[in-house]
């Protein structure tokens with residue numbers, strides 16, 4: 001059987017809690033960033049913000065009527 005002293009158990013507990021919080025934060029951060037990237041497209045000509053559907057390739061700007069390609073990815 002393993003022997004764990006009180007400071008060691010405290011250390012493990014705090015490390016696990018911090019790791020758990022960090023993983024949760026990372027998950028929400030990546031999800032939010034991906035949503036922001038996919039959903040909003042800014043028109044090259046009039047800087048209008050347009051919401052797009054996932055998988056949509058071309059888009060017609062409702063303000064200046066320009067047809068543009070949407071670049072997905074970095």
Ligand SMILES: [Zn+2]
Pocket residue numbers: 043044045046047048061062063064065066
């Ligand atoms: Zn436009």
